[in-house]
Amino acid sequence: MTDPSAAAAGTATRDVESYVVAPEHLEDVKPGRPRGLWSDAWRDLRRRPLFIVAGAVIVLLVVIAVFPGLFTNADPNLTDLARSRKPPSSGAWFGYDLQGRDVYARVIYGTRWSLLVGIGSAVFTVLIGSVLGILAGFAGGWVDGLLSRVGEVFFGLPFVLGAIVILTIFRNAGVNGALPIVGVVVVSLAVLSWPVAMRIMRSAAISAKQQDYVKAARALGARPARIVFRHLLPNCLAPVLVYATIALGAFIGAEATLSFLGIGLRDPAVSWGVMISDSRNFIRVAPHMLLFPAGFLTVTVLAFVMLGDAVREALDPKLR
Amino acid sequence: MGRYVLRRLLQLVPVFVGTTFLIYVLVWAIPGNPFAGMCGERPCPDSFITMMTDKYNLDDNVFVQYFKYMGNLASGDFGETFSGLDVGELISLRYPVSVRLALVAVAIEAVIGLVAGIVSGLRGRGFLDSLVLVSTLFLIAIPTFVTGFVLQILLGFQWEIMTPTVSSEANWSELIIPGFVLGSLSMAYVSRLTRTSIAENKRSDYIRTALAKGQPHHRIVWVHLLRNSLIPVLTFLGTDIGSLMGGAVVTEGIFGINGIGRLVYDGILSKEGVVVTGVVVLLVIVFLVVNLIIDLLYAVLDPRIRYD
Amino acid sequence: MTDMTTEPGLLPDPPLLEVDNLFVEFRTGDGVARVLNGVSYSVDAGETLAVLGESGSGKSVTALAIMGILDVPPAVVTGGEIRFRGENLLAVSEQRRTEVRAQGVAMIFQDALSALNPVFTVGFQIEEQLRVRLGMTRREARVRAVELLDVVRIPHASRRVRQYPHEFSGGMRQRAMIAMSLALDPEVLIADEPTTALDVTVQAQIMDLLAEIQTERRMGLVLITHDLGVVAEVADRIAVMYAGRIVEHADAVSLYRMPGHPYTAALMDSLPRLDRKGGELNTIKGLPPSLLNIPPGCPFHPRCLMAQDLCRTDVPTGHRLGLGRTSACHFAEELVRSV
Numbered sequence: 001m002t003d004p005s006a007a008a009a010g011t012a013t014r015d016v017e018s019y020v021v022a023p024e025h026l027e028d029v030k031p032g033r034p035r036g037l038w039s040d041a042w043r044d045l046r047r048r049p050l051f052i053v054a055g056a057v058i059v060l061l062v063v064i065a066v067f068p069g070l071f072t073n074a075d076p077n078l079t080d081l082a083r084s085r086k087p088p089s090s091g092a093w094f095g096y097d098l099q100g101r102d103v104y105a106r107v108i109y110g111t112r113w114s115l116l117v118g119i120g121s122a123v124f125t126v127l128i129g130s131v132l133g134i135l136a137g138f139a140g141g142w143v144d145g146l147l148s149r150v151g152e153v154f155f156g157l158p159f160v161l162g163a164i165v166i167l168t169i170f171r172n173a174g175v176n177g178a179l180p181i182v183g184v185v186v187v188s189l190a191v192l193s194w195p196v197a198m199r200i201m202r203s204a205a206i207s208a209k210q211q212d213y214v215k216a217a218r219a220l221g222a223r224p225a226r227i228v229f230r231h232l233l234p235n236c237l238a239p240v241l242v243y244a245t246i247a248l249g250a251f252i253g254a255e256a257t258l259s260f261l262g263i264g265l266r267d268p269a270v271s272w273g274v275m276i277s278d279s280r281n282f283i284r285v286a287p288h289m290l291l292f293p294a295g296f297l298t299v300t301v302l303a304f305v306m307l308g309d310a311v312r313e314a315l316d317p318k319l320r
Numbered sequence: 321m322g323r324y325v326l327r328r329l330l331q332l333v334p335v336f337v338g339t340t341f342l343i344y345v346l347v348w349a350i351p352g353n354p355f356a357g358m359c360g361e362r363p364c365p366d367s368f369i370t371m372m373t374d375k376y377n378l379d380d381n382v383f384v385q386y387f388k389y390m391g392n393l394a395s396g397d398f399g400e401t402f403s404g405l406d407v408g409e410l411i412s413l414r415y416p417v418s419v420r421l422a423l424v425a426v427a428i429e430a431v432i433g434l435v436a437g438i439v440s441g442l443r444g445r446g447f448l449d450s451l452v453l454v455s456t457l458f459l460i461a462i463p464t465f466v467t468g469f470v471l472q473i474l475l476g477f478q479w480e481i482m483t484p485t486v487s488s489e490a491n492w493s494e495l496i497i498p499g500f501v502l503g504s505l506s507m508a509y510v511s512r513l514t515r516t517s518i519a520e521n522k523r524s525d526y527i528r529t530a531l532a533k534g535q536p537h538h539r540i541v542w543v544h545l546l547r548n549s550l551i552p553v554l555t556f557l558g559t560d561i562g563s564l565m566g567g568a569v570v571t572e573g574i575f576g577i578n579g580i581g582r583l584v585y586d587g588i589l590s591k592e593g594v595v596v597t598g599v600v601v602l603l604v605i606v607f608l609v610v611n612l613i614i615d616l617l618y619a620v621l622d623p624r625i626r627y628d
Numbered sequence: 629m630t631d632m633t634t635e636p637g638l639l640p641d642p643p644l645l646e647v648d649n650l651f652v653e654f655r656t657g658d659g660v661a662r663v664l665n666g667v668s669y670s671v672d673a674g675e676t677l678a679v680l681g682e683s684g685s686g687k688s689v690t691a692l693a694i695m696g697i698l699d700v701p702p703a704v705v706t707g708g709e710i711r712f713r714g715e716n717l718l719a720v721s722e723q724r725r726t727e728v729r730a731q732g733v734a735m736i737f738q739d740a741l742s743a744l745n746p747v748f749t750v751g752f753q754i755e756e757q758l759r760v761r762l763g764m765t766r767r768e769a770r771v772r773a774v775e776l777l778d779v780v781r782i783p784h785a786s787r788r789v790r791q792y793p794h795e796f797s798g799g800m801r802q803r804a805m806i807a808m809s810l811a812l813d814p815e816v817l818i819a820d821e822p823t824t825a826l827d828v829t830v831q832a833q834i835m836d837l838l839a840e841i842q843t844e845r846r847m848g849l850v851l852i853t854h855d856l857g858v859v860a861e862v863a864d865r866i867a868v869m870y871a872g873r874i875v876e877h878a879d880a881v882s883l884y885r886m887p888g889h890p891y892t893a894a895l896m897d898s899l900p901r902l903d904r905k906g907g908e909l910n911t912i913k914g915l916p917p918s919l920l921n922i923p924p925g926c927p928f929h930p931r932c933l934m935a936q937d938l939c940r941t942d943v944p945t946g947h948r949l950g951l952g953r954t955s956a957c958h959f960a961e962e963l964v965r966s967v
Contacts, residue, residue, distance in 0.1 A: 149331070153338035156604050158566035160581075164588050165346050165596065253463040257570060260465050261585070276466070283473060294466045302461035309457075525742040531697045532737075533757055533808070534729030543756075547747050623792045624746055 038234075041314040051310035057303040065112040074105035076270070085286040095288040097278060103289060106275055107296050113271040114300065116182050117189070118252035124190035125251075126244045129197020134236065136198065137205025138228055148202070151195035160257070162192050167263040178269040185264055189251055200243050204236035211235075242312040249304030256297050272297045321626070325616070332608050343600045344386050347593045393601060399594040407598045410583060415602070418579035420492065421571070422564035424499030429507035430557055434550075437514025441549070442541065444519070452515065456508035468501045468574040485576035498575040502568050506560050513556055517549040524548075551621045555614055562610030566603045642714045643670035644848045645694070645733060645816045650708035652686075652693055652872075654919070655701060661919035663689050665872040666708070671816060671848040676839075678851045678859040678880070680895075681869035684916050687852045690869075691818045695735050696725045712816075730757060734814035738821040740801035744793040750777075750804045751789035757811045776807040780837060799830035803837065810841065816848040817841075823858060835862055856899055860884060865952075868892050871917055871927035877946075878953040888955035888964050890932045926958070934959060 045051045064071055074092070080100035088095040094103035136147040170184040208214060209232065217227050258264030259273030266274060272293040279289035392399060398407035440452040459467075475497060476484030486494045521527065522545065530540045569581035580599055587595035619625045652664035664686050671677040679687045692698045694710050696717060709716045712732050717725060737743040745753060754776060755769035764772065770789070777785035780803040793801055802822060809817060819838065823831040839862060842849045853859060859866060859880070866883050868876040868891065876889040887893040894912045914931040917923055923930055929939040938958050946954035949964055957963065 149334055149338070152335040153342060156335060156339040156607055157343065158563070158600070158603055158607070160569045161566070161584055161588075161596075161600060161603070162343075164569070164585065165343065168588055169346060249461065253461070256463050257465055260463075261569065261573070283469060284477060287473075290469065294462075298458075298462050298466070301463070302457060305457060305460050525737065525739065526745040528697060529737060529743045529805075530745070532695050532729065532735045534726050534731065534812075535756065535760060536726070539756075539760065544745055544748075548745070551747075622747060624794050 041311075044314040045310060048310050048314070050306050051314075054303045054306035054310065057299065058307065061111055061115060061300055061303070064108055065115045068108045068112065072102075072105045072108045074102040076101060076105040076109040077268075078102070085282060085289070087286070088288055094292040095286070097275070097289050098282065098286075103275070103292055106270060107272065107293050110271045110275060110293070111296070113178070113182060113265055113269045114252050114255060114273070114297070117185050117255040117265070117271065118248045118300075118304070120182065120186035121189035121193070121251040121255075122244050122248040124186060125193045125197050125247060126240060128190060128194040129199075130201045130236075130240055132194070133198040133201025133240075134205050134228060134232060137202040137236075138209060138224070138232060140206075144202075147198070151198050154192065155195040157192060159192055159254075160261075163188050163254075163258055164261065164263055166191065167258065171263065181265055181269045185255060185258065189254060193247065193251075197240060197243060197247075200239050201236055204239050205232055208232050208235045238315040242308055242315065245311055246305055246308035249301040249308070252297070252304070253301045321616075321619070325612075328612055328615070332612065336604060336608060339604050340390065340597075340601050341386055343604075344389065344597055345382060347596050348382070348385065389597065390601075393598070398598040401592050401595055407594050410595070411580065411599060411602065414578055414580050414583050417577060418568065418572070418581060419565055421495050421499055421502060421568060421577060421579060422561060424492065424495045425503035425506070425564055425568075426557060426561050428496070428500050429503035429510055429560070433507045433510025434514055434553065436511040437553070438518060438546070440511070441515040441518025441522070449515075452511055456512050459504050459508035462504075464501060464505060465570045465574060467504050468498075468571055471497055471501055472574060488578055495577075498571050498577060501574075502564060502571040503560075506556075506564075510553060510556065514549065514553050517552055518545065521545055521549045551618070554621060555618050558614035558617060559611060562607045562614070565606055565610070642711065643672050644713065645850070646670040646709075646711040647690060647694065648709045648711065650690065650693060650710065651706045652689060652698070653704050653706050655704060656920075659920045662922055663703070663872050663919055664693070665922070667869070667872065667874055668708075669867045669874060669877065671850050673815065673848055674842065674846045676842065676849040676851060676862055676864045678853060678863035678866045679869060680853060680856070680859060680866055682854060682916055684871075684919065685869040686872040687869050688820055689872075691735060691820055691850065691852055694733060694818065695729060697729075730809070731761065731812040731814060733816045733818065734809040734812070735818040735820065736802075736805050736809045736822055739825050740798070740805045741793060743805060744801065744808075746793055749790050749792055750796070750808075754789075754804075754808045754811055757808070761812060772811070773807075776810055777804065779810065779841070780804070780807045782807070798826050799833060802826060802830075802834055806834075806837065806841070810845075813845070814847065816850065818850040818852065820852045821854070822851075824853070824855065831858065838862070856895060868895075871922055872919065873927065873956060875928065875957070876955045878949070878955075882950075882953060886964050888949050888953065888960050889957045890934050890963065891928050893963065894931075894933070926956070934963070 078101060080096075083092075083096040083100035084098055086092070086096045086100075092102050092104060094107060097103050097106065132147050132151070136144040166188040167184065170188075175181060175184050214227060214231055217231055222230075255264050255271060256273030256276060259266070259271055260277045260280070262277060264273055265271045275293040276290055276297070279286070279293075283290050389399075396408065398411065400406055401410070436452045436456075440449040443449055472484050475481045482497055483494070486498060526548075527540060527544060530544045535544075568577075568579065569585050571577070572579045572581040573585070580603070584596055584599045586592075587599070647667055647669050650664050650667045651662075654661040654663050667686065667690050669677060669679070679690070681687045689698070689703075693703075693705060694717070698705070705718060708718075710718055712728055717728060744750070751770065751773050754773040755764075755766070758764040758769040758772055759766065773789050774785045777788055782788050782800055782803050788796070788800075788804075793804070796804060806822075817838075822838070823834050826834065835858060838849060838851075841847065851859070851862060863880045865877070865879050867874050868883075868889065870891050876883065876887070876892050878888060882888075883892065884896070887896055891912075894910075897910045898912060900909055912931055917927055917930070923940075925938075925940045925942055926932070926935075926944050929935040932939065936958070942958065944956045944958045944960075946956055947958075947960045949955055949960055955963075
């Protein structure tokens with residue numbers, strides 16, 4: 001074989017760095033910065049217009065929810081029957097409702113309750129579903145069988161009907177006050193939706209469990225708890241996160257539907273759904289009573305669904 | 321395959337029992353006066369209460385109640401409403417309407433969703449693709465009742481293309497708009513699912529092989545691509561039928577359709593426990609059976625799935 | 629790059645399949661990747677050409693270009709010709725191109741499990757070619773499909789023909805794919821890493837099968853691989869590819885005995901050998917260049933242990949090293965002489 005000449009080796013290697021880059025190393029990566037799924041996803045998200053727009057809308061909504069006073073001076077509960085059903089004007093951008101209350105102010109103040117329901121339901125659903133899902137997926141065997149059957153029991157309840165039944169019970173039990181009412185709705189939604197979150201988490205846990213890195217951890221003697229938290233959880237989070245974001249939007253919509261049916265939120269926790277429900281009989285004569293809360297509702301749900309879409313695309317390794 | 325079906329059926333039983341028991345408890349066993357408001361402003365006379373308690377087994381503990389009730393159901397006796405109407409008859413009158421509505425909804429969502437999904441999936445990025453993505457996004461975001469209202473106002477009142485409410489016979493043509501409303505959310509899912517499935521499968525190895533075999537382009541799309549891409553879509557449509565037949569309370573309410581959803585809704589509000597439990601039991605059975613059928617269908621469609 | 633394959637006057641007829649100075653680019657969001665930079669090789673009836681190279685060298689892209697199934701866009705053929713029986717496939721209609729596919733030049737792929745359609749039976753996938761392109765009836769096609777499965781030595785062919793790809797073992801699936809490719813009696817078969825996904829004993833069987841079929845039918849065989857061991861047994865001629873170029877082209881014996889290009893030499897050197905125990909395995913330092921940014925001069929020079937200043941500036945063209953043998957290295961003669 002040929003003998004490499006030392007001098008040639010010297011001059012050749014000096015240029016290696018500038019050219020010996022495979023395509024995947026072309027990006028501007030500082031040496032030593034670890035590139036994981038999450039940091040990659042975040043960098044991807046930052047550049048997507050869908051994410052930026054949705055994120056901005058959501059941030060705005062949160063601000064409105066926390067500081068409604070910044071956006072309106074009017075009192076949302078001040079009634080004045082003389083102004084009943086008046087259409088939008090310069091004084092009241094969204095007009096007045098049946099009892100003469102400022103629709104714009106009510107929409108602004110209602111943001112808080114709608115968002116609370118959405119966030120609360122999403123958090124609870126994901127919590128319950130994830131815990132049970134990881135448990136079922138990781139433990140397998142009869143634990144899995146039992147939990148899956150329980151999940152199916154709840155899954156089999158028709159959503160709207162189940163919600164109506166549960167909420168009617170609470171209502172008859174005399175739950176009053178804004179936060180308790182919100183709490184009741186949150187509980188109902190979570191109780192009916194957790195099986196979906198559990199299923200997602202469970203299948204993610206099952207496929208993660210079969211990965212070699214888990215087997216390696218086991219072979220190294222890692223205890224189950226460590227395996228679950230350190231190895232399984234981070235890798236199962238992605239699909240659940242996507243679900244949670246989209247579900248948030250869906251829950252806000254569900255609350256509106258339940259309020260429309262008369263069993264969701266009610267005074268003093270006035271949400272957009274309640275406002276839409278109130279406007280039901282006056283749609284033809286006073287459409288502004290429906291349109292503005294419906295508009296806010298649509299934009300909010302849209303923002304969360306868009307966010308969920310963007311997150312899903314960012315986290316999907318197949319699209320890299 | 322037969323063993324799988326048997327196993328699934330056996331698994332269904334505890335789930336069925338669990339769900340129906342849960343509902344039974346929620347409706348009947350929660351503390352509170354079940355007869356409140358039934359006798360008008362005044363409290364009900366004792367004799368009435370005794371008779372009702374006896375009739376509905378309210379003295380027994382909840383498990384016995386449940387078993388007696390399920391026993392009756394098994395023999396076809398759905399019981400009577402508090403005012404003496406036969407629940408079984410009520411259901412048989414209203415359920416077909418809901419089924420028709422569900423079928424119309426699924427048909428509409430399948431046709432529009434598949435067409436939109438196939439076209440945008442095949443074309444790839446472009447105007448049509450963005451159009452489909454944006455419109456489905458809106459359909460997902462707008463709650464059903466808003467869509468229902470808007471269409472009712474526009475088509476029923478403003479432009480007067482349709483009657484705002486559906487007649488009591490509820491024939492097929494009247495159910496088209498309500499069906500569209502009911503299926504609008506699923507339509508969005510169907511088109512997105514189809515689009516994604518086609519876009520993914522388009523780039524798969526077996527499509528490359530079919531190309532290398534010199535197969536004509538239309539055959540590659542309509543035989544090879546579609547046959548694979550539609551599997552998840554068809555299973556979704558199947559489960560959707562199951563859930564839509566579970567009653568469309570909102571849609572039925574807006575369009576005045578005398579379906580099962582309205583029946584249950586009214587039953588809950590007027591505390592007609594028998595109606596509620598009777599209908600929910602029926603719906604749960606339908607849901608579970610449809611799901612089982614869909615799982616079997618999945619095995620037929622995808623030969624890689626073989627249960628044994 | 630000049631023609632590296634034939635000595636003038638030696639082969640009076642044009643080769644069965646000939647790639648002539650092919651240039652292909654991929655237009656991506658990150659820039660233009662120059663995937664093929666003047667690739668030329670040919671194969672004749674009854675001859676086996678092995679195309680050797682790492683991932684990214686362009687060996688599969690060349691095959692896809694020959695078949696006409698490159699993803700266009702983003703791929704663009706920017707120069708050269710592909711001639712089958714003297715006809716330039718890049719200049720004919722799409723209809724003619726489709727005709728040639730599978731009937732003139734057929735291709736089999738690496739992973740038979742993903743390359744076969746999972747929802748159709750193996751029989752269906754073979755028969756559809758016979759029905760659609762040859763107009764056979766279902767019955768005729770079924771008979772022929774069973775015959776083809778017999779040719780590739782799949783036992784119980786008449787039963788197997790009704791089974792799905794996932795019901796076959798890896799080796800049998802590959803055989804089934806070979807049977808499928810033979811359905812229209814092609815004159816050239818391109819096999820893209822046909823044995824890479826299989827274990828060694830099955831590899832040998834498949835290679836034997838291919839050799840047998842080739843001899844029987846006097847087919848040209850283009851074997852694309854990165855496995856030097858497989859090539860040694862089967863190939864008549866070998867073309868070594870790097871960064872979208874053919875860097876060496878020789879008959880198998882000469883190549884193994886006396887590599888004429890530093891890259892080939894380094895590849896040979898990196899093979900584990902029974903008579904050299906202990907110590908580390910030799911590797912080629914560095915990575916293949918990004919095709920978006922190919923270095924000037926010889927594309928291999930950053931990793932070449934023999935690189936000189938000339939290599940950094942001048943692109944080496946084919947140096948003739950003897951009969952039917954070329955190497956794209958400025959110092960090819962020195963390399964060969966020093967062995």
